[in-house]
Amino acid sequence: MLLALLLIPLIATIAILAGAPARLTTLGAAAINLILGLFAACCPACAGTVSWLVLEEPAIHFSLGIDGMSAVMLVLSVIVTLAAALSGTCPEGREKLWYSSILLIAAGAIGAFISTDLFFFYAFHELALIPTFLMIGILGRGGNERKAIAWKTTVYLAFGSIVLLAGIILAGTQLKSFAFADLAAVAEHQNAIALLLIIGFGTLVSLFPFHSWAAPAYASAPAPIAMLHAGVLKKFGLYGLLRVGLAVAPEGMQHWLNLLLVLLLCNIIWVGLVTINQKNLANMLGNSSVMHMGYIFLAIAAAIASGGQITNADGGLTLAASAAVLLMFAHGISIALSFSLADRIEAKTGTLEMNKLGGLAKTAPKLCFLFGLVAMASIGLPGLANFAGEIMVFLSGFEGWTSDQDLGPVQIATIIAIWGVVISAVYMLRAFRNTFQGPVEAKCENVTDLSLLEKAPAILLSIVLLAVGLYPNLLLNLLK
Amino acid sequence: MQYYLEFIVAGLGLVLLLWEAFAAPKKKATLALVGATGLTAVLVALIASSCSTCASTAPEWMSRFVSNDGYATFFKGFALVSTILVLLMSFDFQKVINKFTSPDGSDTNAGEFYCLPIFACAGLMWMASATDLVSIFVALELVTIAFYVMVAFMRRNVGSLEAGVKYLILGALSTGFLVYGIAWVYGATGTTEIAKFVDLESSSALLFGLALIIISLGFKVGAAPMQLWIPDVYQGAPTPITAFLSVASKAAGFGVAITILRPFLASPATQGSVVTILVIMAAGTLLYGNLAALSQTNFKRLLAYSSIAHAGFLLLGLATGAFDSVLFYLATYLIMTFAAFFVLALIRSEEDSEEISALNGLGKRNPLLAGALTIIMASMAGVPLTAGFVGKFKIFEAALTNLDKVSWLVIVIAFIGAAAGFYYYFKVIRAIYWNSSEKGSAIHLPLITKVSVIVLTIALLVFGVFPLPIFDLIG
Numbered sequence: 001m002l003l004a005l006l007l008i009p010l011i012a013t014i015a016i017l018a019g020a021p022a023r024l025t026t027l028g029a030a031a032i033n034l035i036l037g038l039f040a041a042c043c044p045a046c047a048g049t050v051s052w053l054v055l056e057e058p059a060i061h062f063s064l065g066i067d068g069m070s071a072v073m074l075v076l077s078v079i080v081t082l083a084a085a086l087s088g089t090c091p092e093g094r095e096k097l098w099y100s101s102i103l104l105i106a107a108g109a110i111g112a113f114i115s116t117d118l119f120f121f122y123a124f125h126e127l128a129l130i131p132t133f134l135m136i137g138i139l140g141r142g143g144n145e146r147k148a149i150a151w152k153t154t155v156y157l158a159f160g161s162i163v164l165l166a167g168i169i170l171a172g173t174q175l176k177s178f179a180f181a182d183l184a185a186v187a188e189h190q191n192a193i194a195l196l197l198i199i200g201f202g203t204l205v206s207l208f209p210f211h212s213w214a215a216p217a218y219a220s221a222p223a224p225i226a227m228l229h230a231g232v233l234k235k236f237g238l239y240g241l242l243r244v245g246l247a248v249a250p251e252g253m254q255h256w257l258n259l260l261l262v263l264l265l266c267n268i269i270w271v272g273l274v275t276i277n278q279k280n281l282a283n284m285l286g287n288s289s290v291m292h293m294g295y296i297f298l299a300i301a302a303a304i305a306s307g308g309q310i311t312n313a314d315g316g317l318t319l320a321a322s323a324a325v326l327l328m329f330a331h332g333i334s335i336a337l338s339f340s341l342a343d344r345i346e347a348k349t350g351t352l353e354m355n356k357l358g359g360l361a362k363t364a365p366k367l368c369f370l371f372g373l374v375a376m377a378s379i380g381l382p383g384l385a386n387f388a389g390e391i392m393v394f395l396s397g398f399e400g401w402t403s404d405q406d407l408g409p410v411q412i413a414t415i416i417a418i419w420g421v422v423i424s425a426v427y428m429l430r431a432f433r434n435t436f437q438g439p440v441e442a443k444c445e446n447v448t449d450l451s452l453l454e455k456a457p458a459i460l461l462s463i464v465l466l467a468v469g470l471y472p473n474l475l476l477n478l479l480k
Numbered sequence: 481m482q483y484y485l486e487f488i489v490a491g492l493g494l495v496l497l498l499w500e501a502f503a504a505p506k507k508k509a510t511l512a513l514v515g516a517t518g519l520t521a522v523l524v525a526l527i528a529s530s531c532s533t534c535a536s537t538a539p540e541w542m543s544r545f546v547s548n549d550g551y552a553t554f555f556k557g558f559a560l561v562s563t564i565l566v567l568l569m570s571f572d573f574q575k576v577i578n579k580f581t582s583p584d585g586s587d588t589n590a591g592e593f594y595c596l597p598i599f600a601c602a603g604l605m606w607m608a609s610a611t612d613l614v615s616i617f618v619a620l621e622l623v624t625i626a627f628y629v630m631v632a633f634m635r636r637n638v639g640s641l642e643a644g645v646k647y648l649i650l651g652a653l654s655t656g657f658l659v660y661g662i663a664w665v666y667g668a669t670g671t672t673e674i675a676k677f678v679d680l681e682s683s684s685a686l687l688f689g690l691a692l693i694i695i696s697l698g699f700k701v702g703a704a705p706m707q708l709w710i711p712d713v714y715q716g717a718p719t720p721i722t723a724f725l726s727v728a729s730k731a732a733g734f735g736v737a738i739t740i741l742r743p744f745l746a747s748p749a750t751q752g753s754v755v756t757i758l759v760i761m762a763a764g765t766l767l768y769g770n771l772a773a774l775s776q777t778n779f780k781r782l783l784a785y786s787s788i789a790h791a792g793f794l795l796l797g798l799a800t801g802a803f804d805s806v807l808f809y810l811a812t813y814l815i816m817t818f819a820a821f822f823v824l825a826l827i828r829s830e831e832d833s834e835e836i837s838a839l840n841g842l843g844k845r846n847p848l849l850a851g852a853l854t855i856i857m858a859s860m861a862g863v864p865l866t867a868g869f870v871g872k873f874k875i876f877e878a879a880l881t882n883l884d885k886v887s888w889l890v891i892v893i894a895f896i897g898a899a900a901g902f903y904y905y906f907k908v909i910r911a912i913y914w915n916s917s918e919k920g921s922a923i924h925l926p927l928i929t930k931v932s933v934i935v936l937t938i939a940l941l942v943f944g945v946f947p948l949p950i951f952d953l954i955g
Contacts, residue, residue, distance in 0.1 A: 054948060151906075
């Protein structure tokens, strides 16, 4: 069944390129994948595994399998894929490029998360590189700048991937095989491996100071690409650090813990302040997604500080790891929803400049409600999924700490990170107020509210946000 | 039987030459197809005779000079496949060849073009199984002389003539280096048989001879600082010959390098110096090839610089002593380079231009070709899930396992080179999809080119995920 999850988007892509109706094929493939993905996540044992020998020296297999963490990421991927397929307006005559890119990126994300071999884990993520390059370069918003942005994004991500490859090979050659099951702390070069993995995975996740590709890329990418990239693909790096980095180089990671803490605080505070300064809604959302990565890195730092284990003695995930996974899921859904709605705002009013928008609540109340919902989620309002994730992250920062100890670096970082909530409240509420409240601006006068088809992805994602927010055990049970 | 294949190939070349001269076929290009068929038969014979149970020893009279092991069979098959693809490419390229060899554009003077690659193939096959420095040299001469003529073949094209003269002069110089080096090595060790290079003492005579041989081989494969001839010669030569040079000649150079350097890399007396020379050459080659390619606007010249970059990766693999990874990289290099050159030859003969801007708007004009070229460029850049990535992966893996031998610096340069590759190969993808062309007409795709490009592209994708069959070939 896992092979089907991977093959369905690929076969759909070939079908579209050969002439099948693009939108229908994509929606069909995404819907089937959603059902299969949910089923596989709820019953990992029934999903089965795949393992074919690909190379003997070093031992590499094409192997697929699911466990708790990857089940959650798989659910995230299939939900966001369906929402992405439903979002955005495809320009006339560009259906082939638009929908095949969505499917290829989805295939890459799904492949990366269900892989249980380092080689294919890395390889599947790169499947998204060329579709992103083409989509931003050809169909991105922003006139002529989009070409420069496409180049910058591609070369930056390529650089990150190559650094990551160096770390993976350096670690993999010291292990018995490249399979996840054989991941263990390596004997030599742990510091170098840890640094290479942090920089490599970090660039893919927009860790400060390797983050400057992200905001322009998301701002100019067409909506489905931004949703898939910011929502799903970025989580690849975080998942990789948790799964691979902590397993192969725990002492190395500990060596660089303070550096990681400084960088993630820069993500939260520095990039947070940059986000407040944004005047364009899409830029703001792009920068906010960079900022939120800081919280997930904080959870990873907490995991590093407590010894590098992500599983407990009873097989379930530790608090820090569960926090990271839950927040990854929550952030993925909420950022996808944000980009989807921002695209609708642009489609209806023609602009995303916040000083040209205003009073949209009068003319598009449903859009206003949904955007308000995701704004609250992003801030971390309890009852929505992001709060569950963030509170767990902050608690994991203090895990194992008792009041008779001094505050360690992780604890201090957690205290500073909590101020990020205030920063995100500032920019989100400002954006909401400028766009929806106040007097109705010229561009927002003759706007129709969301149609049923436009509401579909937003409703799908909002229900997920609310469900996981009100009952986080839905996901946390998968992690046990 | 397996020891007489080269004679059959050389005989095939002679038969075709005689046929061309005395009973001229209506269209000279059919010689290419006949030659390709003949070589396919030889390839089948090679595969049949190299099964593990039919190994035989060489006949008495040639046993000193040739022997067949796994690597030799691999390189022979490599030479045969390359020549078959070159002949197929030449068939579709005949319009251009005819234009530049006779004043009226007919094929009166073009006949030999389809026979010469076969001689070069025989020479490559002999080089593959050579076990003596002298037989290597003789086979090498057969190859290079055939190439001198082929490069300058389009005699009405100034670029081709200039390329031929440059290649002749520099090639002759490098041959001189090779012979001089062989002489010194003979003087230092007392033998020219490679199998007898054991228990070596590191004398300055031996190291000097080795250095000269390495310089000569470096010229052949395009290693810094002997790589300056490559862009001009590759750009001027007829496109099928450029492909032949880029793939087969380079592979033969590496095959000979492996054969000659294997005892020296294994012996502790000479290992350190040889590895140092190879690492320095690899670093220089990687830097030059990748950085110079960044600013190219001519597709053919871009492929020339990129082939220098690929040679850098191969040299890195050679320095680590992991010859299997070198052979695997060469196999994937064959597939992707020939695929790229098929497309280039098509563009040259249809659009009369080799610039990257001639590819503008290919996405609209011929989506199949555009998609194939995207995959080929991705493979050359080293995007995962393509064969090119697996090749680079194996080289990086060999380098990182032998860190103490090669040291960090060249590995960092290799990684930077791979990253730079993303820019210059993606420039082609940009031209295909982002830019639009002035002529919106569809491009006519001849049958042989179409089938070859499709087969090679699918091979790139299949071997990117399941590379084991190639490893089984290497043995």
